[in-house]
Amino acid sequence: MLLPSDRLLTSLGAEFNRLRAHLGDGEASALQSIGAGLGLLSGREHGDITGIHLQIDRIQATLIELQRLVGSNPAIEHRLGEMLSGLKRIRDIANLRAAEAAWREALAAFESLVHQIVADANLTPPLRTRVALVVNAWEIDDLRAPMTVAGASAGDAGPSTDITAAKLRDYLRDRFSDPTIDVPMLRPLAGGFGKQTFLFDVIGREFSGSYVLRRDLAEPVIANDCHRIDVEYTLIRAVHGRGFPAPDALWVDTEHALLPGGDFLVMRRSPGVAGGSVFTAKGTVPADLVQTLVDILVRLHSLPFMAELSQLTESLNRELAGLPLQACVRRYIENFQALYDREAHLPSPSLTTLFGWLLENLPTMTGMPVLLHGDIGFHNFLFDGGRLTAVLDWEFGHLGDPAEDLAYACNTLGSALDLQGLLDEYRKAGGAEISPERIRFFRIWGHVRNACAANLCTAKLTTGRVDDLKLAYLPHVYIPQFLGAAVALIEQGA
Numbered sequence: 001m002l003l004p005s006d007r008l009l010t011s012l013g014a015e016f017n018r019l020r021a022h023l024g025d026g027e028a029s030a031l032q033s034i035g036a037g038l039g040l041l042s043g044r045e046h047g048d049i050t051g052i053h054l055q056i057d058r059i060q061a062t063l064i065e066l067q068r069l070v071g072s073n074p075a076i077e078h079r080l081g082e083m084l085s086g087l088k089r090i091r092d093i094a095n096l097r098a099a100e101a102a103w104r105e106a107l108a109a110f111e112s113l114v115h116q117i118v119a120d121a122n123l124t125p126p127l128r129t130r131v132a133l134v135v136n137a138w139e140i141d142d143l144r145a146p147m148t149v150a151g152a153s154a155g156d157a158g159p160s161t162d163i164t165a166a167k168l169r170d171y172l173r174d175r176f177s178d179p180t181i182d183v184p185m186l187r188p189l190a191g192g193f194g195k196q197t198f199l200f201d202v203i204g205r206e207f208s209g210s211y212v213l214r215r216d217l218a219e220p221v222i223a224n225d226c227h228r229i230d231v232e233y234t235l236i237r238a239v240h241g242r243g244f245p246a247p248d249a250l251w252v253d254t255e256h257a258l259l260p261g262g263d264f265l266v267m268r269r270s271p272g273v274a275g276g277s278v279f280t281a282k283g284t285v286p287a288d289l290v291q292t293l294v295d296i297l298v299r300l301h302s303l304p305f306m307a308e309l310s311q312l313t314e315s316l317n318r319e320l321a322g323l324p325l326q327a328c329v330r331r332y333i334e335n336f337q338a339l340y341d342r343e344a345h346l347p348s349p350s351l352t353t354l355f356g357w358l359l360e361n362l363p364t365m366t367g368m369p370v371l372l373h374g375d376i377g378f379h380n381f382l383f384d385g386g387r388l389t390a391v392l393d394w395e396f397g398h399l400g401d402p403a404e405d406l407a408y409a410c411n412t413l414g415s416a417l418d419l420q421g422l423l424d425e426y427r428k429a430g431g432a433e434i435s436p437e438r439i440r441f442f443r444i445w446g447h448v449r450n451a452c453a454a455n456l457c458t459a460k461l462t463t464g465r466v467d468d469l470k471l472a473y474l475p476h477v478y479i480p481q482f483l484g485a486a487v488a489l490i491e492q493g494a
Helices: 005-022 025-070 074-091 096-118 125-151 165-176 229-241 287-301 325-342 349-360 402-416 419-428 436-462 469-493
Strands: 182-188 195-203 209-216 249-253 264-268 311-313 370-372 381-384 387-391 398-400
Touching: 005 025, 005 436, 005 469, 025 074, 025 096, 025 125, 074 096, 096 125, 165 182, 165 195, 209 229, 229 249, 229 264, 229 311, 287 370, 287 387, 287 402, 287 419, 325 349, 325 398, 325 436, 349 436, 349 469, 370 402, 402 419, 402 436, 419 436, 436 469
Parallel strands: none
Antiparallel strands: 182 195, 195 209, 209 264, 249 264, 370 398, 381 387
């Protein structure tokens, strides 16, 4: 099993706790049942064979006490001795499932033995009462023990870092010194593997309106580009300040004692809805949407280098802005591979070969590096009445070849997009002339980068640094899809 089962169970427990915080009393019964099941499984996984041995220890002590109480009956004394010997044999079983089956048989034998004890005509009423008390004390303790172990291992470690409307209200009241503030709506958004996103409404004297809170996980999952929220905030503010349709980011908070957990930024909520999914679009992309994509890319790639980005990240700084384009791209891919090599990751011979292929097959590139979004596509566009209102999610922002953004758009839209038509319109709108071969290279790179990022994210789950259950989906669904797409494009070129 690629993902350790104890990590999956811990993440399931954490997800259960998050659901419990957001669901009402109507789901309490179902949640209680799910929680009990997760707790028992988590306790079994963490206890392993040792859990059976602890149960054996408890029942052995009870059997010895019963020997002291009723040992005058030879038949009962014999059965007690047999049972103690049988428990010793269970200890020698190495397989957990087999040991559990033997333990259940021992419990059935113990029930039969207790029937015999209480039916003994020579047992006085006081002794019968004492037997009942001893047996009940054991059974109550034995039944409670698995849930006690599970409670400590099903995502219930330490104070909750979940954001609730009440916590957010208290935070905002403190920030704005306004006791009139209330948060009538808070809604977490699904999707995304490196951030948590919440929509919320505020009513108050000093602060009101509709906003978005975008938060790092307690442990950021990728340590390059603009994945840290404070760095992403700086980039968003920079492009928004030049009139680009990025969100209006109001503040970033790296202290937030009243909202423990990852750092976060708060943005005004832009009107509109997302324009598509991360992988494909249905049908052919209409010409007006192609033109929207072209216009926004030419506008982004034409932005001059901004002083506030001079030392922002390893992949976004003034030194890179002055490098020849090909040198900048080579450094970016090499740095991504170095990140993969030094960080905890799932072993992937495929990624090793693909990084090598990319560095050996860099195409000829002319010009200077430009600012790239890195995750461009309709899935990160908001449209309101057909008008583009915002370009979201800047965590992959870096300097590089404009062909990379165009290629990524091709990856997300697939056959729904006319590649040559896109390149022609991009050039007509003032963008650089880019060959289809260059696009193919960066399409391969886009899939390799995503596979690498997904690998690093999953490793944070397997090593216990995060408990986000969504990450369990990556290695068995997304990573094979990314690797397969990269290989298919390499084979097309060959």
